[in-house]
Amino acid sequence: MEIVLAAAIGVLTASGVWLILRPRTFQVIVGLTLLSYAVNLFIFSTGGLRIGAEPVLRAKTGSLEAYADPLPQALVLTAIVISFATTALLLVVVLVARGLTGGDHVDGREGKP
Amino acid sequence: MEAGLALAASFATLIVALLLAGAADQAGGQGLVLTYRLGDWPTNVAIVLVADRLSALMVLLAAILGLLNTASSLSRWARLGPYYTALSQFLMMGLNGAFLTGDLFNLFVFFEILLAASYGLLLHGSGDRRVAPGLHYIVINLAASLLFLVGVSLIFGVTGTLNMAALAEMVGQVPPPTRSLLHVGASILAVAFLVKAAAWPLGFWLPRAYDAAVPPASAMFAIMTKVGIYALLRLSLLVFGGEAGESAGLGREWLFFAGVATLAVGVVGMLAARDMRRIAGYSLLVSVGTLLGAISFGDTALLAGALFYMFVSTLGAAAFYQLSGLIGPEGGDAFEDPPTLEAYDPEDDGLLTEDDERAVAIPAPIGILSAGFLICTLIIAGIPPLPGFMAKFAMLGPLLQEPEGPMSGAAALLAALLVGSSLLALIAMARAGIQIWWADPGRIPPTIRLGEAAPLGALLFGLLVLTFAIEGPYSFIQRAAMQALAPSQYSSAVVEGEAGP
Numbered sequence: 001m002e003i004v005l006a007a008a009i010g011v012l013t014a015s016g017v018w019l020i021l022r023p024r025t026f027q028v029i030v031g032l033t034l035l036s037y038a039v040n041l042f043i044f045s046t047g048g049l050r051i052g053a054e055p056v057l058r059a060k061t062g063s064l065e066a067y068a069d070p071l072p073q074a075l076v077l078t079a080i081v082i083s084f085a086t087t088a089l090l091l092v093v094v095l096v097a098r099g100l101t102g103g104d105h106v107d108g109r110e111g112k113p
Numbered sequence: 114m115e116a117g118l119a120l121a122a123s124f125a126t127l128i129v130a131l132l133l134a135g136a137a138d139q140a141g142g143q144g145l146v147l148t149y150r151l152g153d154w155p156t157n158v159a160i161v162l163v164a165d166r167l168s169a170l171m172v173l174l175a176a177i178l179g180l181l182n183t184a185s186s187l188s189r190w191a192r193l194g195p196y197y198t199a200l201s202q203f204l205m206m207g208l209n210g211a212f213l214t215g216d217l218f219n220l221f222v223f224f225e226i227l228l229a230a231s232y233g234l235l236l237h238g239s240g241d242r243r244v245a246p247g248l249h250y251i252v253i254n255l256a257a258s259l260l261f262l263v264g265v266s267l268i269f270g271v272t273g274t275l276n277m278a279a280l281a282e283m284v285g286q287v288p289p290p291t292r293s294l295l296h297v298g299a300s301i302l303a304v305a306f307l308v309k310a311a312a313w314p315l316g317f318w319l320p321r322a323y324d325a326a327v328p329p330a331s332a333m334f335a336i337m338t339k340v341g342i343y344a345l346l347r348l349s350l351l352v353f354g355g356e357a358g359e360s361a362g363l364g365r366e367w368l369f370f371a372g373v374a375t376l377a378v379g380v381v382g383m384l385a386a387r388d389m390r391r392i393a394g395y396s397l398l399v400s401v402g403t404l405l406g407a408i409s410f411g412d413t414a415l416l417a418g419a420l421f422y423m424f425v426s427t428l429g430a431a432a433f434y435q436l437s438g439l440i441g442p443e444g445g446d447a448f449e450d451p452p453t454l455e456a457y458d459p460e461d462d463g464l465l466t467e468d469d470e471r472a473v474a475i476p477a478p479i480g481i482l483s484a485g486f487l488i489c490t491l492i493i494a495g496i497p498p499l500p501g502f503m504a505k506f507a508m509l510g511p512l513l514q515e516p517e518g519p520m521s522g523a524a525a526l527l528a529a530l531l532v533g534s535s536l537l538a539l540i541a542m543a544r545a546g547i548q549i550w551w552a553d554p555g556r557i558p559p560t561i562r563l564g565e566a567a568p569l570g571a572l573l574f575g576l577l578v579l580t581f582a583i584e585g586p587y588s589f590i591q592r593a594a595m596q597a598l599a600p601s602q603y604s605s606a607v608v609e610g611e612a613g614p
Contacts, residue, residue, distance in 0.1 A: 020252070020256065025248070028252055032252065032255055032256065032259075035256070035259050036259060039259045039262045039263055039266075042263060042266055043262060045270075046266045046267070046269050047270075071269070072266070072269070075218055075265075075266065075269070078218070078222065079262055082222070082225045082258075083255075083258075083259075085229070086225065086228075086229065086251075086255055086258075087255070089229065089232060089251070090248075090251050090255065093232070093236065093244065093247060093248055093251060094248065096236075096239065096244055097244045097245065097248055100239075100240070100241050100244055101244070101245070106245075106248060106249070106252075107245060108241070108244070108245035108248075
């Protein structure tokens with residue numbers, strides 16, 4: 001389980017970093033999205049990976065050991081919302097840039113800056 | 114209506130910031146750490162807002178800049194597009210929250226609020242020259258935010274808490290195998306803050322991005338690098354201070370190196386820059402470098418000087434940005450009306466038209482502008498008798514007494530760079546002044562609008578008054594530095610959850 005999650009985070013991060021360094025705005029956006037997926041998975045994993053642990057307290061008996069840590073879930077939810085919103089904002093800016101410059105190069109023009 | 118509301122809100126923020134500084138300072142030398150638990154949850158689960166003198170000082174600085182920005186933008190710049198004043202207030206909310214929060218994840222949320230507002234302000238007015246730098250700015254900050262999240266979650270995974278005060282009490286007891294993981298988390302977090310603070314080599318985005326924004330917004334952005342500095346200062350003093358056991362003083366040398374390099378790059382950039390706004394941008398890098406170098410020592414007197422320098426140099430750079438807006442097209446900003454703007458404007462009357470410019474022209478524009486330029490130069494370069502010099506002097510004194518630094522010879526190196534950067538900044542700004550005022554005698558003097566010039570004049574006058582009334586503010590800053598370097602009071606106030614107002 002751990003090795004699968006770690007590999008997923010690693011692959012997502014590697015692809016994201018590679019895409020961020022590309023010259024097209026679309027690639028940069030997809031790269032940022034992949035990176036934020038990787039980070040979200042990473043935050044989720046800090047609570048410890050457990051199979052079959054209950055997410056919500058049902059009975060008041062029993063120890064807390066049997067339950068999943070709720071805090072990373074709350075954190076990851078916030079992180080998802082924020083990165084989604086900022087990516088949407090970035091998309092709008094990219095559209096404006098495309099309208100103004102007529103191209104999708106990150107520097108606004110082709111070739112060397 | 115909108116203008117009156119924005120002015121009233123900014124003014125109220127300034128008054129509240131002054132009251133907060135007074136409240137944090139009321140208990141004499143020791144000072145008071147005010148806490149407020151959001152939603153009144155019990156201390157161990159609540160998200161707390163904490164105000165000590167350092168936070169109050171930062172909030173006060175933000176409030177001054179916020180009022181300056183709002184007041185000077187209303188007559189012209191705010192009407193270049195919609196929602197300028199609303200975005201400014203959002204930026205203020207993010208800034209105040211970031212300075213006051215006592216929780217790492219909450220700090221992330223406030224960072225995102227202030228960054229989202231700054232994206233809007235940077236792109237305000239749209240046009241070719243804003244959109245490309247704005248795109249870079251947004252991408253860089255998004256990537257840095259992701260680093261921020263990785264750092265925060267590593268720290269959470271090791272310690273199980275995000276409350277900075279609880280973290281401070283826990284760091285000393287972290288067992289060795291996971292301690293290195295904690296260090297990795299803190300270092301990644303520090304990299305994220307260094308990106309926001311525009312330290313070398315992570316700060317190449319700053320001069321170009323700030324150059325693109327409208328002048329009042331650039332002036333407001335002058336404090337945004339200081340948010341990164343504040344976060345670094347808070348974490349390194351609170352969490353990795355003297356009580357952190359093996360982790361004490363984590364990364365001090367790196368902060369020092371980053372500071373010295375930023376200072377050097379900033380000064381070279383100032384010399385190379387061709388116009389006022391680039392000079393102002395690089396002067397922000399100089400100030401960031403000086404601050405990083407100074408806080409890496411962890412010395413009380415030096416920290417007090419650094420905090421005062423931060424206060425003065427931020428206001429000086431902001432004033433210089435404002436001035437570049439007054440001097441006009443010299444700064445590269447012709448009043449273009451980009452065609453794309455109308456598509457995003459819900460009201461037709463929001464846009465600027467020629468006939469409704471409320472231009473109350475002031476006589477002798479050249480005299481007034483060049484006097485402002487002179488004051489800004491003296492403050493940014495740190496030449497006597499203005500407060501810029503006093504701040505540098507307050508740092509040089511402790512540096513020459515050889516405080517215990519991150520390594521030997523560090524104090525002498527920083528002192529030399531401080532003095533050298535003053536000289537080079539003076540050369541750069543004198544050259545810019547010659548080009549603006551003397552090199553082109555046929556140039557038509559710009560019209561100054563009263564609404565834009567009055568707030569700037571008030572700020573410069575305030576800085577002049579500060580020269581004579583320096584004792585009160587400086588002793589407050591000294592007490593702030595003392596309190597920041599004694600973090601046990603902060604953590605006990607938060608962890609025990611003493612009732613605050």
